[in-house]
Amino acid sequence: MGLDSFWHWIILLIVVLVIFGTSKLSKIGPDLGNAVRGFKKAMQGDEDEDEAKRKTQEQLRADPPPADSTASKARDTSETK
Numbered sequence: 347m348g349l350d351s352f353w354h355w356i357i358l359l360i361v362v363l364v365i366f367g368t369s370k371l372s373k374i375g376p377d378l379g380n381a382v383r384g385f386k387k388a389m390q391g392d393e394d395e396d397e398a399k400r401k402t403q404e405q406l407r408a409d410p411p412p413a414d415s416t417a418s419k420a421r422d423t424s425e426t427k
Contacts, residue, residue: 363371
């Protein structure tokens with residue numbers, strides 16, 4: 347009974363299903379995908395971190411909203427009354 351036998355693979359599949367169950371086997375795909383994705387991020391980690399820092403610095407450099415807005419005028423008039 348070699349590895350290329352059809353019945354060998356069927357019996358092996360049944361044994362794996364009995365040992366692990368279908369719930370654990372259905373989680374293998376997403377877990378493997380997350381592991382590969384994490385590995386790719388780790389390989390490119392410095393570039394992603396530098397880009398994230400640059401974006402936060404750009405957000406910090408943004409102009410603040412003008413102080414003379416209509417909301418502040420409405421609030422000022424309600425406080426004076």
